[in-house]
Amino acid sequence: MEELYQGFLSQVAEVLEGRLVFAADSNVDWRDAVRSAGLRTVYTHFLYQHKSLSRAIYVVER
DSSP: OHHHHHHHHHHHHHHOOSEEEEEEETTSOOHHHHHHTTOEEEEEEEEEEETTEEEEEEEEEO
16 A cells, blocks of 8 residues: 555656645655655644544645
């Protein structure tokens, strides 16, 4: 899964003009991957669903 997100972020960094919002499992912190792809994290929000399911919502920009 990490390889998939890292590939996604590096592709997005090449074409993004503005902001991107994406959701991911909150067990992994993607802020370092966002930064290494050349993007900047504007906002992160953690959304609790139930005891074994939480999501992290990221807003990033180039």
